[in-house]
Amino acid sequence: MGIVDDLQRARSAFEQRDWAVAYDRLAALDGQLGPEELLTLGTAAFLLGDTDACIRALQQGYRSQIDTGEVLGAVRFAFWLSLVLAMRGEGAVGNGWAARAERLLADQPSDVVERGYLRIHDFFACLDHGDITGALAIGDEIVVVGRRHGDPDLLAQGLVCKGRMLMYTGQVTEGLALLDEAMVGVAVGELSPIFAGNVYCAMIEACQEVLDFARASSWTTALTRWCDSQPDLVPFTGQCAVHRGQILRLHAAYPEALAEFEDACRRYVAAGSAAAAGLALSERGDVLRIRGDYAAAEASYDEAAGYGHEPQPGRALLMIARGRVAGAVVAVRRLLAETVDPVHRSRLLAGSVEVLLAADATAEAEAAAAELATIADSFGCTGLRASAAYCLGLVTENPDQAARQARAAAQLWGELHAPYEAARARVLLGRSMLALGDEDAAATALTAACRTFTELGAAPARLEAQRLLNRDSAGGLTGRELEVLRLVAVGNSNTEIARTLVLSDKTVARHLTNIFAKLDVPSRTAAVAYARDHDLL
Structure with a gap:
């Protein structure tokens, strides 16, 4: 009865998600475990972050099934070996196990659930080759097999595969609906722990890709609770x-x-997932850039690239901030040319608009903003709609239109409780009000933005807003005097200025006298030069 009791205690610990106790009790029975217990041992080892022990247990399980002629059982172990090795970055070895499983299935009935599991490997092979259409078809097959055999793990994985591919073909609403369905299996406890973790992460990643922050926030909270309920969990x-x-x-x-x-970076490296650390480092670089720590941001982006993750468009925006406009433009043009599917393009377009505008590539920026707006309308996600509104406001030369888009962006970002982005929209609104000559409205918007940036420690954005707020104090020019000066700068005579502003020539001359006095300059040419140096135009 001793081993029976030990196995029961191990199973109980496993069911309670006490992975360390489950592993220790099963490992103590090494040599006495059947296939089911070996799979449990391997799972517990994986969840503790001991991938080597996991692989050893799975290999023992595979051998035991082969020795007893349990071919389908051996296929299951081969599948898990291919999955675990692929997750550890050993794709070639994982491919070998998948090929072995396929060979074992050759003489088995066509309608067995194990074939559905091996299609997961085929799905990722298609994805690695950029074959979205093929991957979508395989995802659909996995769903069908999972439903037919009533297998919750396989069904959830198939829903995730199909949902993500639908999103990449532009069917975001339909794709997210399938992901929500997959999450139901997680929520009610139908899924085994490794599949549950994979589904959680796939769902949240998908939400982040399309800026569906409300969904992402809800599922991130749920994932946090799930992880916290397993104190020994590493993956x-x-x-x-x-x-x-x-x-x-x-x-x-x-x-x-x-x-x-x-x-996250520490955990990824400790778990042997160094490549995934690149995403964490890229996100870290974005925050450092927003806060104005450009040297640290560049170092973080460099580290991310070293792990194989391209930290864009954040790196291009950093290049713009540091005056390296040409390099930034080359980068975003290359990325836009390489990126085809609408989901990944949506992540690039907003940053690309800012980079292209900095390079005076106005037509390209307008096209990028229009494309982002089309995608946002199709996807319907609030974050994308807010980003699109902001970009449309940036590219238009009509200050009334820019103001409307800025207000829309500020409202949408406000709904998402995103103070930094909402404040940037207020800066755009302030610019628009200045262009319309409504200095009071401009001051209100810019003052609010400055206050937010100061509270957040977003130094570069605060300095920009402050410069706009104080743009007429570099000599105390009034709004009318600025209008006169701008017309002087483009070569208008006093008479032409008077006609444009519906003033008398004498009034224009008086404005010019006041401008010369306030700026302490002797001539029209000197006044224009001063205005350009202080960005008054």
């Missing part, structure tokens, strides 16, 4: 930290976001 905790950091960044809790990204 998925890095992803959880990244997702928490992304939500904290949205809410402009920058110190807390940085702490989460740094924690």
Whole structure:
């Protein structure tokens, strides 16, 4: 009865998500475990972050099934070996196990659930080759097999695969609906722990890709609770930290976001997922850039690139901030040319608009903003709609239209509790009001933005807003005097200025006299030069 009791205690610990106790009790029975217990041992080892022990247990399980002629059982172990090895970055070895499983299935009935599991490997192979259409078809097959066999793990994975591919073909609403369905299986406890963790992370990543922050926030909270209920858990905790950091960044809790990204990076490296650390480092670089720590941001982006993650468009925006416009434009043009699917393009377009405008590539910026607006309308996600409104306001030369878009962006970002982005929209509104000559409205918008940026520690944005707020104090020019000076700068005579502004020539001359006195300059040419130097035009 001793081994029976020990196995029962191990199973009980496993069911209670006490992975360390389950592993220790099963490992103590090494040599006495059947296939089911070996799979449980391997799962517990994986969840503790001991991938080597996991692989050893799975290999023992595979051999035991082969020795007893249980071919389908051996296929299951081969599948898990291919999955675990692929997750550890050993794709070639994982491919070998998948090929072995396929060979074992050759003489088995066509309608067995194990074939559905091996299609997961085929799905990721298609994805690696950029075959979205093929991957979508395989995802649909996995769903069908999972439903037919009543297998919750396979069904949830198939829903995730199909949902993500639908999103990449532009069917975002339909794709997210399938992901929501997959999450139902997680919520009611139908899924095994490894599949549950994968589904959680896939769902949140998908939400982040289309700026569906409300959904992302809800599921990140659920993932945090799920991880916290398993004190010994190692996998998925890095992803959880990244997702928490992304939500904290949205809410402009920058110190807390940085702490989460740094924690995620440590966890990824410790778990042997160094490549995934690149995402955490890229997100960290974005926060450092927003706060004006450009040297640290560049170092973080460099580290991310070293792990194989391209930190864009954040790196291009940093290049713009540091005056390296040409390089930034080359980068965004290359990325836009390489990126085809609407989901990934949506992540690039907003940053690309800012980069292209900095390079005076106005037509390209307008096209990018229009494309983002089309995608946002199609996807319907609030974050994308807010981003699109802001970009449309940036590219238009009509200050009335810019003001409307700025107000829309500020409202949408406000609904998402994103103070930094809402304040940037208010800066755009302030610019529009200045162009319309409504200095009081401009001052109100810019003052509010300055206050927010100061509270958040977003130094570069604060300086920009402050410069706009004080643009007429570099000599105390009134709004009318600025209008006169701008017309002088483009070569208008006093008479032409008078006709444009519906003033008398004498009034224009008086304005010019006041401008010369306030700016302490002797001539029209000197006044224009001063205005250009102080960005009054």
